[in-house]
Amino acid sequence: xxxxxxxxxxxxxxxxxxxxxxxxxFLTSFILIVFNSFFMTVTTNMxxxxxxxxxxxxxxxxxxxxxxxxLAMKTRWSELHFLSQDELNQIAAALDKQELDYxxxxxxxxxxxxxxxQDYAMIIGLDxxxxxYQSAFGLEKGRYLExxxxxxIVLASYIADQLQVSVGQEIQATGEAGSVSLKIxxxxxxxxxxxxxxxxxxxxxxxxxxLAGFESGEATDVIxxxxxxxxxxxxxxxxxxxLQGVTLSVWEDxxxxxFNGISVYRGMIILFILVLMVIVSILxxxxxxMMGLERRQEIxxxxxxxxxxxxxxxxxxxxxxxxxxxxxxxGIAAGSGLVLALSNIxxxxxxxxxxxxxxxxxxxxxxxxxFPVAAIVILFTLTAALWPAWHAASLDPVETLRE
Amino acid sequence: MLVSVKNVYxxxxxxxxxxxxxxxxxxxxxxGEFVSVAGASGSGKSTLLNLIGCLDKPSSGExxxxxxxxxxxSERELNSIRLKTIGFIFQAFNLISVLNVRENVELPLLIxxxxxxxxxxxxxxxxxxxxxxTAQARHKPAELSGGQRQRVAxxxxxxxHPKLVLADxxxxxxxxxxxIEIIDLMQAINRExxxxxxxxxxxxxxxxxxxxxxxxxxxxxxxxMA
Numbered sequence: 309x310x311x312x313x314x315x316x317x318x319x320x321x322x323x324x325x326x327x328x329x330x331x332x333x334f335l336t337s338f339i340l341i342v343f344n345s346f347f348m349t350v351t352t353n354m355x356x357x358x359x360x361x362x363x364x365x366x367x368x369x370x371x372x373x374x375x376x377x378x379l380a381m382k383t384r385w386s387e388l389h390f391l392s393q394d395e396l397n398q399i400a401a402a403l404d405k406q407e408l409d410y411x412x413x414x415x416x417x418x419x420x421x422x423x424x425x426q427d428y429a430m431i432i433g434l435d436x437x438x439x440x441y442q443s444a445f446g447l448e449k450g451r452y453l454e455x456x457x458x459x460x461i462v463l464a465s466y467i468a469d470q471l472q473v474s475v476g477q478e479i480q481a482t483g484e485a486g487s488v489s490l491k492i493x494x495x496x497x498x499x500x501x502x503x504x505x506x507x508x509x510x511x512x513x514x515x516x517x518x519l520a521g522f523e524s525g526e527a528t529d530v531i532x533x534x535x536x537x538x539x540x541x542x543x544x545x546x547x548x549x550x551l552q553g554v555t556l557s558v559w560e561d562x563x564x565x566x567f568n569g570i571s572v573y574r575g576m577i578i579l580f581i582l583v584l585m586v587i588v589s590i591l592x593x594x595x596x597x598m599m600g601l602e603r604r605q606e607i608x609x610x611x612x613x614x615x616x617x618x619x620x621x622x623x624x625x626x627x628x629x630x631x632x633x634x635x636x637x638x639g640i641a642a643g644s645g646l647v648l649a650l651s652n653i654x655x656x657x658x659x660x661x662x663x664x665x666x667x668x669x670x671x672x673x674x675x676x677x678x679f680p681v682a683a684i685v686i687l688f689t690l691t692a693a694l695w696p697a698w699h700a701a702s703l704d705p706v707e708t709l710r711e
Numbered sequence: 712m713l714v715s716v717k718n719v720y721x722x723x724x725x726x727x728x729x730x731x732x733x734x735x736x737x738x739x740x741x742x743g744e745f746v747s748v749a750g751a752s753g754s755g756k757s758t759l760l761n762l763i764g765c766l767d768k769p770s771s772g773e774x775x776x777x778x779x780x781x782x783x784x785s786e787r788e789l790n791s792i793r794l795k796t797i798g799f800i801f802q803a804f805n806l807i808s809v810l811n812v813r814e815n816v817e818l819p820l821l822i823x824x825x826x827x828x829x830x831x832x833x834x835x836x837x838x839x840x841x842x843x844x845t846a847q848a849r850h851k852p853a854e855l856s857g858g859q860r861q862r863v864a865x866x867x868x869x870x871x872h873p874k875l876v877l878a879d880x881x882x883x884x885x886x887x888x889x890x891i892e893i894i895d896l897m898q899a900i901n902r903e904x905x906x907x908x909x910x911x912x913x914x915x916x917x918x919x920x921x922x923x924x925x926x927x928x929x930x931x932x933x934x935x936m937a
Contacts, residue, residue: 309813309814311821314810314814314821317810318809321809322809605805609805611790612799612801613798613818613867614794614822614871615790615794616787617786706766706767709766709805709879
């Protein structure tokens, strides 16, 4: 017999208590996997929406542009410095060399007019062939900008309501330098960011340049899309070493209060985990304490025949560890199974949930959650069991033998 | 001299009252003796055995086991003495219900790092055979009779090769015939392995089997006789 088989026999012999403890561990692991997947999906979706609709992974702009972040409403986009055609050519050469996905942009302010209705808007002119904005902008009606087209506009539903317009109608856009007639081809919202009051308006570069008065092909910035978000720093550093006379920012710096919102979500995850683990720890302390009380005679006998306090604590912890590993594995497997099953089913959401989660919510599974969840659950379980195990091991054998 | 108890007093405090359990006990036990501590219930037999067994410490006086004054030792040293020098047999058998006979007997050896797995298995098999339970080696305590359970306890007490075995009322939960059988078994082991046995009892038939009897009454030793 080994200490492990002793632990297993004790687990089986005290199966009611063992099952109760196992159930706590199972539920904790299950909940942590499911809720973490949910929160991670929300933050990842929000992050992706921000990157694809507004910031890209890396933004290249004039060195004279002192912009705090792209979402700061106090910023007047019409007053931004711009990149000249020569600078844009140099940037394009560097980006093409690295085979990076990018688009030039013209961000400017304009007044949109339809009949007697008008509204102020922040216009983003981009190359319609770059389709990243499409994955962030959920269409309610119409279509996206024609890749080779011009004179088209995609409107946030809030602005469309203000102007009382619909797809197919023409509106007049008047910027500080010029005016242009634009056909509304699509109405929708940037998923999740509409919650933050971001009413996106996308048009093509040519039309935006007319509004901004960029007659020689200038642009306010170039946004670059890294192969994935984890490579943002690497791409940014590579470009910074190749490009001079421009300012580079990564999406975390330009995301403004949306990025703070993502941080709030992350804080909520940590708080949730802490609260859950405190509750579970209290339950485990109580349960192991009861196990110690129920096994007083066994502990007294073991102490009498020479087991030290350390031996008995280790015996308890070995039982708890065995239970924690087994039920944590089951909890993670069940949680992962549920998330994987749900990940194929898009949950269609209405207001107000769609503001936060998007119109259709696909929960994402990330296998990298397994190790931290297992580590947190097992560590908390063992830590919680330590004090009651020490208490049980400190019993006076004379007292227990007398009972 | 294997055990020496010198002018030992043991008092228990119950609230504001101090209750004397042992009053000036002096005794010595030689290696290989088969000793009975006899007395009525509450006379202090168990307290004396607990002191000799390093489970408790006297209020005053000295307890020696071998060359060591055990009442001065740390908890760690006392654990080591209990594990290597002393074997215990209890009135209620105190077997672990989830373990079978073989595993119960093996229990004290699990934490002995100086004994190999092979030797452990050999010892366990030898002592299970010595107490006549080879056929029941895989039985759980609940599947055994009272006498068989106490035999398991005897094997468990002997498996560490202790110099001294302390048995607190080992026959109290058994019928008289089985009680005699257990004492006979202990006596046979005493003769074969030269293991010193000290057992407490209030049964005159049992105490007469001992080579030395200490009578204890109200915490004081009355007389001894060989």
